[in-house]
Each structure stands twice: as structure tokens, then as C-alpha cells.
């Protein structure tokens with residue numbers, strides 16, 4: 001494979017380079033202060049993240065997978081229960097459901113947005129595991145909000161809890177409200193490549209339900225209500241003070257950095273318009289897309305990927321297989337409805353380079369390469 005073309009910088013490193021002084025100062029402050037676990041930085045970040053999302057509560061945890069697990073545990077969803085979830089997601093969404101003790105019921109996607117299809121959810125609820133489904137985990141994949149209005153109507157009718165996996169969607173909105181405020185609870189990852197990324201692992205849960213927040217705060221620290229006294233069973237999944245300090249620095253300009261992603265996505269859309277073999281992402285009315293990833297579709301995806309990689313353009317597949325197609329999690333596919341759109345999408349998706357520090361020149365270089373792709377005729 002060709003070396004990466006110098007126009008394409010790696011996002012986490014570039015992000016650090018641009019903020020180095022502020023990050024070093026913030027982390028040095030934590031180190032000098034000596035309060036390393038659940039101190040002032042975590043408390044302040046929680047307040048700032050709750051305000052950013054437009055909810056009453058945020059709970060900092062160790063990573064995004066734990067955030068989903070703690071949400072389910074906090075709601076009492078576990079052994080014997082099932083959670084409806086798209087199979088087109090990071091495997092972490094499913095791993096978290098299993099860690100909580102529940103089973104996934106895979107749901108198909110809506111082709112235009114790649115998010116959970118409400119009709120397929122209805123089919124899953126009528127399927128063999130439908131009676132065990134207690135919650136629906138809507139993943140705002142790539143940064144596009146799921147169809148929360150339709151999903152909420154189904155959940156209300158069926159008595160199910162609607163939850164968000166917001167790991168890829170910091171800054172996306174639906175009806176003017178930010179993700180993280182669109183359901184009973186939401187889980188976020190701050191993995192270094194995310195729209196808001198730590199320098200290591202980090203995550204958070206948001207909710208307006210103060211009692212649920214309190215239970216999750218207990219669970220994240222051994223089930224303690226008082227120090228050294230476990231009121232419930234818990235785990236160790238605390239957000240680290242150093243990571244909280246880093247996240248606070250980066251949260252300061254998250255709105256601008258999401259806007260920059262959107263501007264670059266618009267440039268791609270314009271540059272690729274009318275291409276017969278490459279379709280740019282679309283955005284459902286009423287939503288804004290946070291463009292964590294910029295994913296195009298092509299019926300000749302493998303040839304396109306090989307061609308762009310040869311030119312040193314760092315493209316990737318998110319993901320090379322749907323979760324139900326992966327050996328570790330294939331066992332639950334039998335209790336799921338057909339996943340035809342998911343399997344079709346998985347064979348056609350390609351993520352083009354996009355991050356807030358990427359230059360227009362890098363985007364134009366990619367557009368020109370796609371336009372010059374020999375098989376495109």
C-alpha cells in the first residue's frame with residue numbers, strides 16, 4: 001500500500017499540536033493539584049457536558065462501552081432481557097449489551113441515513129425475541145441522528161425504553177436539540193478520534209432522570225452510596241481527572257470544529273454531485289449531521305478503495321462487516337429480522353478523509369481523484 005499523501009494529517013496528533021500549550025497547562029494543573037480521581041475537573045466537565053447536550057445530568061465514565069453498559073444496568077436491564085440495536089454499528093454497542101447481561105436483537109438500517117429502521121424494529125418486536133426486548137439503543141451512526149420521533153412513538157406504544165448511542169454524534173441535532181437529549185439516556189465515547197476526543201479512553205452518560213443518574217453514579221464506583229459501603233453491585237468505571245481536564249479544553253471549541261466538519265462535508269457533496277458511481281451522504285430533514293465520518297456509497301467500493309489507497313488517500317471501511325456477520329456476535333442473528341439493507345450497505349460504504357483540521361486542498365485532492373477514477377467513465 002502506498003504511503004499516506006502529505007496533505008492528509010492524522011487527526012488526534014494534529015489536534016494535539018494545535019492545542020498543546022492549553023492541554024499541557026490543564027493537565028499540569030491536575031498533576032500539581034494531587035486530586036486524581038473524581039475531583040473538580042470531572043465535576044466541572046460533567047456540568048459542562050450536561051449543559052452542552054441540554055440535559056440535567058452527565059456522568060463521566062471510563063469509556064463509551066461502559067457508558068452503554070451502565071445505562072442498561074441503571075435501568076435494571078440485564079439477564080433474560082433483550083435490547084434492539086442496529087447491526088450496522090461499532091461492535092462496542094453490542095459488547096456493552098452483553099456486558100450488562102442482555103442479548104442484542106439486531107435491527108436493519110434505513111438506507112439513506114444508515115440509522116436504525118423503525119419498520120425493521122417493528123418486525124423485530126414481532127420476532128422470536130420480541131417479547132424480551134426492554135430497550136431500543138438508537139445509534140447515531142457516523143454523526144447522523146436516528147429517526148427518534150418514530151422510534152419514540154414505537155417505544156411508547158410498546159412500553160420500551162429508548163436510549164441513544166451518541167458515540168459518533170457529538171454536536172448533531174434533531175429538531176434543534178442536540179443528541180444526548182433525545183431519549184431517556186444517552187451514552188458517549190470520547191475515544192481520541194471522536195468529535196470530542198480525549199487523549200486516552202473516556203466516556204459519559206447524559207440523562208434528565210436524576211434518580212437514574214444517581215444509580216449510575218453508584219454503579220460506576222463499586223456501588224458505593226457512602227465511601228467503602230456498597231449499596232448495590234457496581235464496577236470501577238470512573239472518568240479520569242486528567243482526561244476530564246483535556247475534554248474541558250477541547251469542549252471550548254467543539255461547536256466550531258463540528259461546523260468545520262460540516263463545511264468540508266458540503267465541499268465533498270458539491271464536488272461529487274452527479275457522480276454515477278459514488279453517492280455522497282444525505283441528511284434527513286430536521287437534522288444536522290455531525291460528520292464524525294464522511295461515508296460515501298459505491299457499488300464498486302473495493303475497486304475505489306484500492307485506487308484511492310494507491311494514491312495515498314487514507315480511506316477506510318466503517319465497518320468491514322456488520323456485527324451479526326462477525327464470529328464473536330453472530331450467535332444472536334437468529335432472533336433478528338432480515339438485515340438486507342445492512343448487508344448491502346456494508347459492501348458499498350467507504351469513509352473519505354474528514355476531520356476539522358483537514359485542509360480544503362486535501363478534500364479537493366480527494367474529489368479530483370474520485371472524479372478521475374478510471375472505471376467511473
Ligand SMILES: Cc1ncc(COP(=O)(O)O)c(C=O)c1O
Pocket residue numbers: 063064065066089090092093139165167168188189190191201202203
Ligand atoms: C457507535 C459507538 N458506540 C460505542 C463506542 C464505544 O466507545 P469506546 O471505544 O469509548 O468504548 C464507539 C466507539 O468506539 C462507537 O463508535
